[in-house]
Amino acid sequence: MSVIDKAIAAITPPESEEARVEARAKAEAAATPGDWLSLILDHHRQIERAFDAVEAAAAPAERIAAQKALGVILTGHAVAEEAAIYPAMAEEHQVGHAELAYQEQSAAKMELGLLERLDPMSQDYLDKLGHIRGAVTHHIYSEEGTWFLQLKQEASADEQSMISQRYKEEFSRYMGSDAV
Numbered sequence: 001m002s003v004i005d006k007a008i009a010a011i012t013p014p015e016s017e018e019a020r021v022e023a024r025a026k027a028e029a030a031a032t033p034g035d036w037l038s039l040i041l042d043h044h045r046q047i048e049r050a051f052d053a054v055e056a057a058a059a060p061a062e063r064i065a066a067q068k069a070l071g072v073i074l075t076g077h078a079v080a081e082e083a084a085i086y087p088a089m090a091e092e093h094q095v096g097h098a099e100l101a102y103q104e105q106s107a108a109k110m111e112l113g114l115l116e117r118l119d120p121m122s123q124d125y126l127d128k129l130g131h132i133r134g135a136v137t138h139h140i141y142s143e144e145g146t147w148f149l150q151l152k153q154e155a156s157a158d159e160q161s162m163i164s165q166r167y168k169e170e171f172s173r174y175m176g177s178d179a180v
């Protein structure tokens with residue numbers, strides 16, 4: 001395990017699956033159809049399915065294709081959050097949370113790039129994939145369970161609609177206009 005793997009492993013989910021389910025249910029209850037939070041919850045579910053597909057792949061070409069698809073949705077989602085959501089968190093008294101969010105996403109991007117260099121059917125690959133998934137899962141839990149609920153409560157209605165617009169713009173700039 002590299003030093004970076006250890007750093008990522010160290011932040012791997014301390015929370016239980018039950019706590020994650022509860023956090024998502026709360027976030028779903030706070031979201032309204034078409035707003036930034038509902039879009040993000042949808043994209044978080046897509047990310048989870050993309051990880052499942054990488055894990056389930058039975059042959060190298062299938063795994064590489066699934067990993068590319070995971071990279072695309074993770075990057076499109078991260079770019080949109082970094083442009084639209086984290087600055088709004090910083091504006092609404094969550095500077096520390098916003099800084100941590102950027103750091104965690106940078107680490108995930110770097111690790112995903114390193115994953116590409118490993119034999120896709122090796123144990124090292126599965127270990128690194130597991131660490132990345134753990135870190136992303138914890139990041140999502142922080143967003144859904146705390147950071148985004150707070151932003152939803154504190155931002156004004158005008159700010160919320162601006163955030164929704166920004167998130168959609170940035171996501172579709174990367175993913176294509178049919179994506180949102």
Ligand SMILES: [Fe+2]
Nearest residue numbers: 040081140143
């Ligand atoms: Fe997210």
